[in-house]
Amino acid sequence: MIAEACGYMPLEPMDITINGIMTASMTISGVYLALRAWKMKNIALAFLSAAMLSFFSTILVNIVFPPDMIFPRSVAAANYAIFLVLFTKHAFYKDKKSIFKIVSTTVVILRAVHFTEMNLLGFAAPSYIPITPSQLGWYYFHLVVLTSQLAIAFSWLGFAALNEHVAMKAETVEPWVRNRYLVIGTAYALFAIASLAYFIVPTDGLALGSPDAFLANVIIVPTVVAHSALSLLAWTMPGWFKRLLNAGKPSRAAPERQEIFEAVSKDVQDRAITTPELMNVIDYIGGKLASKLNKSPGAVKGLFLMAIDKELGELGLYTVNLSKLILVTNNSLKNLLMDIGIDGAEAIVADLARDLVKNQSLLLMMSI
Template sequence: MDATQATSISISLIYTTLQAIIAAFLFHRMRAARLKELQFVFLTFTSATLGALLGIAWTGFRIIFNPLVAIFILPFVEATFYRKKQSRYKSMLATSLALYAYVIVARLAWQFGSGEEGLVAIYYSYILAILAIYLACYGWFFASCIETRKKISTSKGIEPWVKFRYVLLIFSCASAIATAVFPLAYPSHESFHEQAAVMKVVMAASNLLFSITSLTAWFMPAWLKRVLNERSRDSLVFSTVPMTAIASRPVSEKLGSALIMSIIDHLGNRLAPRINKSPGAVKGLLLLSLEAAEQQHGVTGIDFTLLHDAIVDDVKSRLDQLGIPNVDAIINELEHDVIDIQSLLVVGKF
């Protein structure tokens, strides 16, 4: 075993370990934070771990499990970014599954077929199919993160570490796509030993980068959150509106967490100029609406459905009572604001 091979194996072992750690942590966070959306990300990293482990017995398992690392991202993006929002989820899922079926058939044909020229064509066809799956799945995740990051970039209420998590997820998506690009430069039958050895290291390194960015994104250390927030402490403006109606106990206790307060700040700052009221008064109104929605649904804690219903129903009713003109148009805009930032309820929750 030469130095290049040893390096490739070492990096692969680190990659497999990190994938397993991420999967385990996600399972714990999914249960602790009651975030059903994370089950799809958990399955993503579980697939990566299984592919790496089973690939020791037969390298074909790596190819068979590899597309699942991308495909499971699709339902996560749909559930996190696109509730009550038009998307191409069904068509992308159907296309990805069709390509996945082709990958399995082509990989088996390459493994057990004969004829060098035909096998080379089959090899690159399923590598291209995997790349197409990654471009579709992680490309959609990439674009969704960029879009949301732009919408909250100037919001003073959203904590900096939450904004930075979107940046890390963007880099994670890009590195995931890179892991599907490099195999195109890998010889189909390792006929060129030096090229194969070098590309093994490159592919292992790209997989490791994906693991590191993913681990940091999903499990951002508390110290990093503190550093990011302290650097922008002067720009953070969280609403602390005193209201006798909710003064009996802290708002964070009523509504769940500082995340809800930051979302209220964001929405309040956008709604205030539309109804010509002070931001503080508008945020108080939004808080009262959320409290009413909690009581109506008999739940504790805010999810997207409750937040959306509070905006569409209770806030609309309160604005009507205040005699605000063009309430329907205002609520429609506010509803779009809620839909646009809905991923905060997952990405910013832990």
């Protein structure tokens, strides 16, 4: 798991198995998320997809270039930590106070040091060449640089997801949405633990195949496998897994077009592009707005759809993201509310905009 991050193909069967499982998980998830990012024009998903596909690119570079060609391997090594930090920022903390500057600066500096020391020292982690006593200091320096950037990036995403899992208690959402945060948080916390466990991998050149690697295998193998499985399921969310996360309750069907399009002109209906996931987003936002207006949810959801169409055009519903939703709320929605004589329209849309920023990751989780 760390070996390919350092730019060396693993030699032991256990390493090959672990890397194969993780590469398959990240590649499948990365391709799926890339398609979703393209269709939704969503920068957060693009960063997450890039993080996962960069893992595959590292493996590919390791296959193409032999171990003594350090430079191309160092270029491809561990870039997914940077992309993951960017995803966490855009998915959870856009327009919100966060430690993004500290985290991103730290990870970028560590990545630069990692690139430099790889070219100067040429260490791999785990090492398939015995580390002599005189080399141990530099080898563990290499481990600190590598694992720190991974642990920071994965821990920040894990923390953000677990924090949202707790916060969702106050929101009216289905159990699978809230539990999805729990799965993501657990998966990325496990990866952080697994990366730190490489400090106990023997340095005799046999890595996880060493007779002294029992404890390392006990920690690394199950955590990496669990991370790979949970991450794949959390991001692709197959139907059976969604039902499982829904705590045995039947999933609420996506809102019917008839309900959403109540009081919406036929012209808007004909031009609207909808999917169940995105209709769930409109359903959630419309419900929030309906509670503020004390109006029928169906009519209010239709009103919000009209605002999207007016502000963004026919592709608006299919490219929903936080920035566009804020734009729709502050402009077209406010104007529509004023046109139909809603008192305090400005205060209502300002309150809704704050809700959207606060729950920005929820909108993403419901649309992928």
